[in-house]
Amino acid sequence: MEHLDEQEREQYWEKIQDALFNRQIDQFRAEFLELHPYDQAKIFETQSEQVRQQIYSYLASEEIADVMENIDIEDIEPFFTEMTTAFAANVLAEMSTDDAVDILNQLDKNKVASYLTIMEKDAAEEIKQLLHYEEKTAGSIMTTEFVVLNANQTINEAMKHLRKEAPDAETIYYTYVIDNQKRLVGVLSLRDLIIAEGDWLISDVMSERVVSVPVGEDQEDIAQMMRDYDFLALPVVDFQDHLLGIITVDDIMDVMQEEASDDYSKLAGISDVDSPDDSAIASAKKRLPWLIILLFLGMLTASLIGRFEETLGQKPILAIFIPLIGGMAGNTGTQALAVAVRGIATGEFERQGKWKMIxxxxGTGLVTGFCCGLLITLVLYIWYGDIYLGMLVGFSIMATLIVATIAGSLIPIMMHRLNIDPAVASGPFITTINDIISVLIYFGMATAFMNLLIHG
Amino acid sequence: MEHLDEQEREQYWEKIQDALFNRQIDQFRAEFLELHPYDQAKIFETQSEQVRQQIYSYLASEEIADVMENIDIEDIEPFFTEMTTAFAANVLAEMSTDDAVDILNQLDKNKVASYLTIMEKDAAEEIKQLLHYEEKTAGSIMTTEFVVLNANQTINEAMKHLRKEAPDAETIYYTYVIDNQKRLVGVLSLRDLIIAEGDWLISDVMSERVVSVPVGEDQEDIAQMMRDYDFLALPVVDFQDHLLGIITVDDIMDVMQEEASDDYSKLAGISDVDSPDDSAIASAKKRLPWLIILLFLGMLTASLIGRFEETLGQKPILAIFIPLIGGMAGNTGTQALAVAVRGIATGEFERQGKWKMIxxxxGTGLVTGFCCGLLITLVLYIWYGDIYLGMLVGFSIMATLIVATIAGSLIPIMMHRLNIDPAVASGPFITTINDIISVLIYFGMATAFMNLLIHG
Structure with missing residues (x-):
């Protein structure tokens, strides 16, 4: 079977639809449940509320839970709103705690309270605890469905325990070993377990060098760690090394996707590039805030140039190079910004130190500035036969490139220092700042050397 | 144990260094091999060649293979060059085939040939086959170290087989079932295996709905599939459904990282944002190609404005709004570009269709253009008391925003049609194109309505 595309899902759906229409519950269940939950979710999402209500009544709450885990978190609210409170609470209780928490964070506070009141006590307690952790930390993406072993168990006892726990656990491929104080003392992969002899003790086989993350750790750092160490799961501990939960690789893939899309959106100056809107108005709303800020920054640039009206009046040809110089400043600034933002995100910046990076x-600004400046001087000399104009534009480009490159890396580094996400210094913002810098340099130099420009 | 940071690695290294200095091979091995291969690699990389030679002689080729698998592919060449040919061939033979192939793709062709000649025949054959697959396809990232089962085996037989294969396999958490023609017929997770009774047949327990990818599939699509379906491994098949290899989730995390960094780099107009250079010259070399292209495009803009010298002469104040209008065009174009590039990458664009997107x-351009245009007209009226100038700039911004937004989405869509990676239409490129468009609109309108502008 291939990954189902839109068309294949249609075809499956037609078969399933017949069963629904004829109210053949067994046939519907047989067809629908054979699909991967991701495909179930994709099909489920496109149905009318009437059909969805029929599906709720034909499936058990744990089967609906599988479907809900595969729906985009931004789209989930209406489905829970249309379920009865009791059914919704059951579905949430059957989900992985980390997914249930993600959903509850999207719903109305009063609704959440009523779900938690109805829900079975243990499940409600676990969810309540997870709801306290800050967004984008280990605590908010971990799950509490993990398997723990005791160091004094034999391999046979452990395997027996594992078989019992397997259906509910988020992963059984890593199991964690705790002592009597519930402190994390070891890790054991299922691979180690099945290779070991049945009467050996867990303490003989486990690795005591277990890598764990504190519950407040940033999700981006955790993703990097999992990628570096090729882990499938990571245990999360509190400051006393008590095991609180585990983070699995499937959640980390979502984190990587989210963080990458976030950085990309910010470089483009748009709040969220990856949730396509259906209407132009909704999409304009997302882009307008940046555009209006930039409009005012642009007016600042305009008023700055206005101060050089006299210079412009003496030599009107100066005007035609404004976009060239501003554009080069914007481009080189964005390049430097991107390198700095990624350097901070990947930890490369910590390794090299900020001074080396700046x-x-x-140096990069100097080299690119010298090359581009020399080139434009020559071209303008050949084109206009005016060496002083050529040199003015050339020197301006050189100075602009040096300053803009430094600004492009300095601004995100300063923001990082002040604990502001450096990606907030988005591409358009740096571009506009550098526009202003370039205008000041260009007209400043033109005013200073006006004699040479006019009388040659 | 935490993820080791730079400082902790130093501390570990000091202990290990003593052992090396005193030539205590057993102590060195005990300390070094206790670390995770990723940390081994990070420590190994920073040593002098002399120390590395000592390490080669103290470790077995399979232990060096673990270290090499954790070194960045761009940095690996010198290490293989300094090993003896025979030792290097042994190390490559001990690595996962997918990692060995990645490394061989970085090395000199003659060297590769000599390694393959010396290498054990089976390993050399497997590597040679993988070397043929195109970069960034399933074939190039899959490994051939996987476990296959037969549908007629019992669970007990399968577990016995698995225990034997476990040490060499890339993953044992998914096993694939093949028929007599080596065609893929089923999949079985280790979870299913350990829950099942020992005398059941594999064919009773396996799932026949196995999701596989063709060997030529693009790595980005595979990454998306694995993320959607939460798989830990995916089988790769040829057009007759023969099982050729498997792709594991750790490699997919690297693919996600690579693709995200690629898109980000292109939006910033820089060839590779994620390999930090140590010298300013190297980093200038990477940025200059774009900057020089943009310099010439910028001169085109300048010569276009030059054609409106007469218009500028009649109303010099027009010059001060050039950066404002060009900047708005660039920003809105980059926003539209980012949305289109992501839409194409995530498949959202296929789902919606190109016309709906355009x-x-x-519509978005119309709404943002109307809002920004109206705003600037009002501000300029209040500021300069010149309603005609305000209306000229306002209408220019409105028209520019509409055209620039459409261009920002149309250009990547056209490139996608022509099978060019749409991300090549990088941010600076779109920005500069839109600069030109904005100049034409602004001065075109100014020239047409010059009478009104001068006489009011």
Missing amino acids: MREA | MREA
């Missing part, structure tokens, strides 16, 4: 950017 | 962008 010095390198200054 | 129409929505046009």
Whole structure:
């Protein structure tokens, strides 16, 4: 079977629809449940509320839970709203705690309270605890459905325990070993378990060098760690090393996707590039805030140029190079920004130290500035036969490139220092700042050397 | 144990260094091999060649293979060059075939040939086959170290087989079932295996709905599939459904990272944002190609404005709004570009269809253009008391925003049609194109309505 595309899902759906229409519950269940929950979710989402109500009544709450785990978190609210409170509470209780918490964070506070009141006590307690952790930390993406072993168990006892727990656990491929104080003391992969002899003790086989993350750790750092170490799961501990939960690789793939899309959106100056809107108005709403800020910054640039009206009046040809110089400043600034933002995100920046990074950017600005400046001087000399104009534009480009490159890396580094996400210094913002810098340099130099420009 | 940071690695290294210095091979091995291979690699990389040579002689080729698998592919070449040919061939033979192939793709062709000649025949054959697959396809990232089962085996027989294969296999958490023609017929997770009774047949327990990918499939699509379906491994098949290899989730995390960084780099107009250079020259070399292209495009803009010299002469104040209008065009174009590139990458664009997407962008341009245009008209009226100048700039911004938004989405869609990676239409490129468009609109309108502008 291939990954189902839109068309194949249609075909499956037609078969399933017949069963629904004829109210053949067994046939519907047989066809529908054979699909991967992701495909179930994709099909489920496109149905009318009437059909969805029929599906709720034909499936058990744990089967609906599988479907709900595969729906995009932004789209989930209407489905829970249309379920009865009791049914919704059951579905949430059957879900992985981490997914249930993600959903509850999207719903109305009063609804959440009523779900938690109805829900079975243990499940409600676990969810309540997870709801306290801050977004984008280990606590908010971990699940509490994990398997723990005791160091004094034999392999046979452990396997027996594992078989019992397997259906509910988020993963059984890593199991964690705790002591009597519930502190994390070891880790054991299922691979180690099945290779070991049945009468060996867990303590003989487990690895005591277990890598764990504190519950407040940033999700992006955790993703990087999992990628570096090729882990399938990571245990989450509190400050006393008590095992609180585990983070599995499937959730980390979602984190990676989310963080990458976030950085990309910010470089483009748009709040969320990855949730396509159906209407132009909704999409304009997302882009307008940035555009209006930039409009005012642009008016600042305009008023700055306005101060050089006299210079412009003496030599009107100066105007035609404004977009060239501003554009080059914007481009080189965005390049430097992107390198700095990624360097901070991947930890490369910590490794090299900020001064090395800034010095390198200054050097890069010098080299690119010298090359581009020399080139434009020559071209303008050949084109207009005016060496002083050529030199003015050339020197302006060189100075602009140096300053803009340094600004592009310095601004995100400063923001990182102030604990502001450096990606907030989005592409358009840096571009506009550098526009202003370039205008000041260009007209400043033109005003200073006006004699040469006019009288040659 | 935490994820080791730079400082902790130093501390571990000091202990290990003593052992190396005193030539205590057993102590060195005990300390070094206790670390995770990723940390081994990070420590190994920072040593002098002399120390590395000592490490080669103290470790077995399979232990060096673990270290090499954790070194960044761009940095690996010198290490293989300094090993003896025979040792290097042994190390490559001990690595996962997918990692060995990645490394061989970085090395000199003659070297590769000599390694393959010396290498054990089976390993060399497997590697040679993988070397043929195109970069960034399933074939290039899959490994051939997987466990296959036969449908007629009992669970007990299968577990016995698995225990034997476990140490060499890339993953044992999914096993694939093949028929007599080596065609893929089923899949079985280790979870299913350990829950099942020992005398059941594999064919009773396996799932026949096995999701597989063709060997030529694009790695980005595979990453998306694995994320959607939460798989830990995916089988790769040829056109007759023969099982050729498997792709594991750890490699997919690297693919996600690579693709995200690729898109990000292109939006910033820089060839590779994620390999930090140590020298300013190296980093300038990467950025100059784009900057020089943009320099010439910028000169085109300048010469276009030059054609409106007469208009500028009649109303010099027009010059001060050039960066404002060009900047708005660039920003809105980058926003539309980012949405289109992501829409194409995530398949959202296929789902919605290109016309719906373009129409929505046009609508978005209309709304943002109307709002920004009205705003600037009012501000300029209040500021300069010149309603005609305000209306000129306002209408220009409105028209520019509409055209720039459409261009920002149309260009990547056209490139996608022509089978060019749409991300190549990088941010700076779109920005500069839109600069040109904005200049034409602004001065075109100014020239047409010059009478009104001068006489009011």
